[in-house]
Amino acid sequence: MTWAGGGDGAPAKADGPVTVFLVDDHALFRTGVKAELAGLEDERIRVVGEAGSVGEAVVRITATLPDVVLLDVHMPDGGGRAVLEQVHGPHPEVVFLALSVSDAAEDVINVIRAGARGYVTKTISGRDLADAVVRVSSGDAVFSPRLAGFVLDAFSDRPGAAPVTDPELDMLSPREREVLKLLARGYAYKEIAAQLFISIKTVETHVSSVLRKTQMSNRYELTRWATDRRLV
Amino acid sequence: MGAEPVTGRSRGSRPGPIPAALLALGARPTGSPGPNTGAPSSGSFTSGPVEPRLTPDGMPKLVRIRDRGVVGGVAAGISVHLRVPVAWVRVVFALLALMGGAGVIAYALLWIFVPAGDSGATDGRPNTAERRQAYGIAAVGVALLIAGTALGFGDWIGYVLGPLGLAAIGGAFIWKEADDTRRARWRRTAAGFVGPTSGSWWRLVGGVVLVIGGLSVFALGQTDFTAVRSALIAVVLTLVGVAIITVPWWIRLVRDLGDERRERIREKERAEIAAHLHDSVLQTLALIQRQAGDNREVLRLARGQERELRSWLYGPAGYASPDGVGPTAPSTTFVAALATAAGEVEDTYAVAVSPVVVGDAAMGPHLAALVAAAREAMVNAAKHAGVAEISVYAEIEGGTASVFVRDRGAGFDPLAVGADRRGLAESIRGRMDRHGGTATVHSAPGAGTEVELSMPVDVEAESATKDGA
Numbered sequence: 176m177t178w179a180g181g182g183d184g185a186p187a188k189a190d191g192p193v194t195v196f197l198v199d200d201h202a203l204f205r206t207g208v209k210a211e212l213a214g215l216e217d218e219r220i221r222v223v224g225e226a227g228s229v230g231e232a233v234v235r236i237t238a239t240l241p242d243v244v245l246l247d248v249h250m251p252d253g254g255g256r257a258v259l260e261q262v263h264g265p266h267p268e269v270v271f272l273a274l275s276v277s278d279a280a281e282d283v284i285n286v287i288r289a290g291a292r293g294y295v296t297k298t299i300s301g302r303d304l305a306d307a308v309v310r311v312s313s314g315d316a317v318f319s320p321r322l323a324g325f326v327l328d329a330f331s332d333r334p335g336a337a338p339v340t341d342p343e344l345d346m347l348s349p350r351e352r353e354v355l356k357l358l359a360r361g362y363a364y365k366e367i368a369a370q371l372f373i374s375i376k377t378v379e380t381h382v383s384s385v386l387r388k389t390q391m392s393n394r395y396e397l398t399r400w401a402t403d404r405r406l407v
Numbered sequence: 408m409g410a411e412p413v414t415g416r417s418r419g420s421r422p423g424p425i426p427a428a429l430l431a432l433g434a435r436p437t438g439s440p441g442p443n444t445g446a447p448s449s450g451s452f453t454s455g456p457v458e459p460r461l462t463p464d465g466m467p468k469l470v471r472i473r474d475r476g477v478v479g480g481v482a483a484g485i486s487v488h489l490r491v492p493v494a495w496v497r498v499v500f501a502l503l504a505l506m507g508g509a510g511v512i513a514y515a516l517l518w519i520f521v522p523a524g525d526s527g528a529t530d531g532r533p534n535t536a537e538r539r540q541a542y543g544i545a546a547v548g549v550a551l552l553i554a555g556t557a558l559g560f561g562d563w564i565g566y567v568l569g570p571l572g573l574a575a576i577g578g579a580f581i582w583k584e585a586d587d588t589r590r591a592r593w594r595r596t597a598a599g600f601v602g603p604t605s606g607s608w609w610r611l612v613g614g615v616v617l618v619i620g621g622l623s624v625f626a627l628g629q630t631d632f633t634a635v636r637s638a639l640i641a642v643v644l645t646l647v648g649v650a651i652i653t654v655p656w657w658i659r660l661v662r663d664l665g666d667e668r669r670e671r672i673r674e675k676e677r678a679e680i681a682a683h684l685h686d687s688v689l690q691t692l693a694l695i696q697r698q699a700g701d702n703r704e705v706l707r708l709a710r711g712q713e714r715e716l717r718s719w720l721y722g723p724a725g726y727a728s729p730d731g732v733g734p735t736a737p738s739t740t741f742v743a744a745l746a747t748a749a750g751e752v753e754d755t756y757a758v759a760v761s762p763v764v765v766g767d768a769a770m771g772p773h774l775a776a777l778v779a780a781a782r783e784a785m786v787n788a789a790k791h792a793g794v795a796e797i798s799v800y801a802e803i804e805g806g807t808a809s810v811f812v813r814d815r816g817a818g819f820d821p822l823a824v825g826a827d828r829r830g831l832a833e834s835i836r837g838r839m840d841r842h843g844g845t846a847t848v849h850s851a852p853g854a855g856t857e858v859e860l861s862m863p864v865d866v867e868a869e870s871a872t873k874d875g876a
Contacts, residue, residue, distance in 0.1 A: 279720075298713075298759075320798060324763035331766060331804065359763045360811045360857070361798025 192218060193312040196241035197225040198232040198258060199274070200250045204297070208245065208274075211301035219309050229257045236262050240269060242312045245304075246291065248275035248282050256289045263290040272311045274304075280325045288390050293317025315379045316386035323358035326389050344392040347385060354381040470524025471517075477541045479518040494540050501548040687715055706795075707757040714750050741774050741808065742767045745801055748782040752797075756789035759796045766803035768864060776842040777808055777862045783834040784812035784858040792816025792856060808864040815855040821848050835860070 195212070197205045205225045212222055224239050226232035229252040236244055236258070244262075246255040259271055271291040275282065276298075283294050292311045295304065296319065307317045318326070330347045347355065350371075357367045364382075368375045467487050475483040475493075482500060486493035503510030623639055691712040698704040742764045749760040768774065781799065788797045792814040801810040831848065835858065839846040844862030 320763045320800065321761070324765050324800070327765045327802070356800070356802070359765070360800040361813050361815075 192221040193243055193309055194223040194239070194241040195220050195308055196223060196232075196236055196239060196244045198227075198236075198244060198250075198255065199225075199247040200227050201247075202227060204247075208301075208304070212305060215301050215305055217305045220305055229253055229261075232258045233261045236269060237266065240266060242270060243308050244269055244271045245274045245308070246271050246286070248273050248286050255286055255291075259286065259289040259291060270311050272307060272317060274299075280328070283322055283325050284329065284389070287322070287386070290390070292386065294322045295319055296321070314383070316382045318355070318358050318382055318385070320359045320361050323355045326385060327352070327355050327359060329389070330392075344388050347388065348381075351381050351385050351388075354378055355385060358382070468524070469521055471521050473523055475537075477538055479514070480523070481514055481517045481521065482541075484521060484524070485517075493537065494544070497541055497544045501544050504548060505551055683719065687719075688712060703757045707754060710757075710759055711750070711754050714753065718746070739770055740767050741770060741778070741801070741803060744770055744775070744778045745781065745799070745810070748778050749785065749799055752782060752785040752789055756786070758789045758794065760785055760789075760799055761796075762799040762801060764801045768803050768808070771865065773842045773844075773862055774808060774864065776838050777810060777844060777860060780835045780838045780844075780846065780860050781810040781812055781858075783838075784810075784860070787831065787835075787858075788812060788814040788816065788856060791819070794855075803864060806863055807861055809859065809861040811857060811859050813855065813857040818850045818852050818854045818856050820852060821850055 197208055199205050199208075205227070209222050209225070212220060223241050224235050226235050229250060232244075244258075246258060248255045250257075255271075255273060255275075262269060263271065271286075273283075273286040273291040273294040274297060275286075275294070276296065287294060293307060293316055295307055295317060299307070299319075311317050327347075330345075330352075353371060354367055357370060362370065364375050364378045367378045371378075467490075469488040470484050471480040472483040472487060473480040482496040483493050486496045489496075500510040500514055503513060619642075691708055695705050695708050698708065745762050745764060749762045752758070753760050770778075781801070785797055785799065788794070794814050794816040796814075798813040799810065800813075801808070803809075836846045839860055839862065842862060844860060847859040848856065849859070850856035
């Protein structure tokens with residue numbers, strides 16, 4: 176996987192390494208991610224804790240207040256969404272990056288709408304995962320090609336789509352659409368910037384704006400994905 | 408002779424309960440036969456459910472045929488059993504009813520004791536003519552009753568005909584409702600008591616009111632008021648007492664039924680998942696263990712299995728999708744066809760190909776050519792780029808279908824490709840040209856390759872668009 180802004184060399188935070196907290200109900204997977212992140216010998220990130228259940232995660236995240244939480248979407252007792260809902264409100268400074276084996280559109284959209292700043296699948300390489308962690312911790316959004324595709328689909332104006340009630344939130348600008356399409360085609364931020372003759376910073380701004388719209392918009396497609404599963 | 412008006416009125420009362428009952432029949436055209444319990448010598452005959460079951464002497468067995476009946480299907484059943492027109496049977500019942508109520512009693516007893524059964528006849532529902540005929544017979548019965556009244560049985564009308572007639576109507580309501588076919592259906596439905604529709608509840612309640620009311624008014628006419636009142640109070644108190652005593656039992660019954668049903672569904676679900684996991688995941692894991700030395704093969708098996716399981720779980724017709732029925736997603740849509748092509752390339756060349764698709768359309772010859780060209784582009788990337796992953800993005804938007812196949816591999820100089828390289832020239836460019844599309848290749852040595860395919864697509868076909876990706 177090379178898409179997570181790969182090769183951009185996302186900047187490290189000024190004040191020490193990014194602290195990372197793992198939430199996954201599979202101990203084996205937690206161990207694997209920890210080993211992989213440690214194996215990178217990446218100065219930029221440090222794993223500070225882990226939890227295997229929703230309750231445990233809420234308590235420990237609140238106690239440690241890490242920079243980034245790697246959050247499994249599917250867990251007993253409400254899944255990653257339950258953790259997001261309980262922690263994101265009181266501690267908005269903790270950034271969530273969803274990490275899941277599921278590629279179902281409603282899972283992806285739901286966790287984004289609950290407040291996660293990105294979504295990556297578990298098949299991501301350690302290097303790309305580290306880049307994605309650093310990227311979300313610096314305030315950017317992380318869109319995998321698949322997530323970009325889902326969002327494009329949700330905002331598409333195909334026949335039968337819901338009417339736009341709030342153009343500010345319910346529509347993507349042409350530029351945002353272009354950026355998303357290139358993301359979906361597997362382009363890194365740097366490549367997108369080169370292709371569109373804009374700066375990487377501008378690409379990041381567009382992606383963050385798309386993330387905000389995905390989270391805030393009331394468009395039918397976005398809420399439908401959620402309500403189909405009766406999660407909203 | 409004194410009982411004659413009663414019976415006559417009873418026959419005449421038939422149109423009362425019928426409309427509601429017919430409504431109920433019309434609303435549920437199940438026609439499913441009730442359990443054929445208590446039918447003698449049924450074990451020795453194995454004729455199928457469509458054939459009418461026969462008694463040893465070759466007669467169709469006596470069952471009530473609710474499909475064809477107007478009240479309880481007794482007359483219809485007897486007519487089939489005796490092989491006589493149903494009208495005759497009804498006339499006989501009506502005449503018997505005029506003779507001291509024998510017809511009504513006989514009908515009631517047959518209704519109670521004859522099991523409900525399959526008509527075995529070709530025409531299920533009583534047709535309009537047949538129903539009209541039944542009403543006609545009932546009307547003649549009423550006419551005879553009125554004639555009898557005119558001949559001097561007027562005194563009886565006051566006490567007997569009204570109240571007891573009402574009670575009989577109520578009884579018919581209740582019996583119709585609690586008919587064993589219906590009860591069998593209640594047993595089958597989820598929570599026991601949820602089974603009867605609200606309409607049938609009203610009929611049931613109405614029946615009870617009519618029976619109790621009719622009987623008490625009858626008693627009122629016969630005896631003095633206070634005695635009846637105390638008797639009524641005693642009856643009501645007894646009924647309430649019985650209801651209270653049996654409440655826990657009812658609750659338990661309902662809960663047990665619900666629990667059992669849930670348990671059964673869960674068990675079925677579990678068995679289905681276990682079967683699928685066994686057939687797919689466990690087999691693949693076994694294969695992976697045997698191929699453990701061969702990285703490429705392990706990767707290929709794992710990717711293939713992942714794709715299969717993913718589509719089973721989350722695919723358009725997948726297990727976890729809202730209206731999913733299980734695996735199997737036919738390649739009749741663009742998304743499915745592209746996913747299939749990507750899967751084939753993955754399996755053949757042991758690279759990861761993950762298509763991202765926006766929009767969808769029903770497959771047509773042009774889209775099929777587009778998918779084939781995209782597949783060829785994926786194959787080229789898998790063979791020549793030397794990478795482990797190929798990005799595929801497709802969109803159908805504004806009357807154009809586009810596919811981007813991208814790798815970050817070796818790349819090449821498009822101008823330096825010899826004219827004899829058929830893959831790109833024929834399989835991709837030629838194909839796209841023939842179907843009115845275009846193919847563009849962006850590549851440079853060391854910078855990877857992106858093949859861009861686009862083709863105008865029939866907007867009408869796109870109206871068959873599926874939701875979501």
